Amino acid sequence: MLDLGKLDLEGITTALEDQTDYEHRWLINPQTGEIAFWTTDGGIDGHMSVDLDHLDLVGIDPLPSYVWYQDMADFVERISDAAAGRRLARAIQGKGAFRRFKNELHEEYPHLLPAWRAFRSVRAQRRAVEWLVDNALVDDETGERFIAEHPDLDLP
Numbered sequence: 001m002l003d004l005g006k007l008d009l010e011g012i013t014t015a016l017e018d019q020t021d022y023e024h025r026w027l028i029n030p031q032t033g034e035i036a037f038w039t040t041d042g043g044i045d046g047h048m049s050v051d052l053d054h055l056d057l058v059g060i061d062p063l064p065s066y067v068w069y070q071d072m073a074d075f076v077e078r079i080s081d082a083a084a085g086r087r088l089a090r091a092i093q094g095k096g097a098f099r100r101f102k103n104e105l106h107e108e109y110p111h112l113l114p115a116w117r118a119f120r121s122v123r124a125q126r127r128a129v130e131w132l133v134d135n136a137l138v139d140d141e142t143g144e145r146f147i148a149e150h151p152d153l154d155l156p
Contacts, residue, residue, distance in 0.1 A: 002033045002137050004129065004146060011035040012128040015060035017068060027057035030137055035060075058135055063127065065098075071123050072101050075116055078155045084109050112156065119153050126150055 012035065015026030024039045036044050036057060043050035052059070069092070076088040087108065091100040105113055126147050133143035 001139050001142075002030070002132070004132070004138050004142050007033045007132070007138075008035055009125050009128045012060060012131065013124040016063045016127055016131060017124070018062050019065055025052065026060040027052075027055065028060055028137070030056070030058050033137075058137070060131070063131075067127070069097060071120050072097065074152075075119050075155065078152075079112065079115070080156060081109075081112075084112060115153070115155050119155060122150050122153055 011026075012028070015035065018026060023041075024037060027036045027038055027044075028034070029036070038044050038050075038052065038055075039046075041049065044055075072088075072092050076085050076092065079085050079088075088101060088104055091097065091104040105116060129138065129143050129146045132138040133140055
């Protein structure tokens with residue numbers, strides 16, 4: 001099992017969020033916890049292509065976008081500013097929700113940005129730990145303790 005305190009949770013979170021394409025993959029070394037970036041053209045080192053089946057690394061597949069969408073919906077529902085909540089709720093309806101939510105926050109409610117970033121960060125870290133537990137890289141007890149110690153933040 002890996003030591004949760006020595007893992008790059010932010011790197012794992014980045015991999016879990018990466019919805020860009022299938023020409024690359026994020027991987028984690030199950031012995032060291034080191035995160036690697038693989039591409040179809042350059043392999044891991046950027047110079048030599050390598051088949052993923054020949055590596056003793058675990059692929060970190062991205063989570064579906066609806067998982068990350070739920071963070072926006074929960075944030076909108078929990079903020080105390082009713083007017084901001086209504087506008088942000090409209091922003092996340094339909095295609096382009098992520099971009100519109102981001103634009104609305106930056107342009108109309110910049111005072112909510114720190115709360116959004118903190119809220120999203122806690123959620124993302126918990127997802128990273130859940131992924132580690134699901135892939136038997138961190139034990140259940142450690143994962144449960146981390147989740148309990150990192151609840152959703154109170155929002156303004």
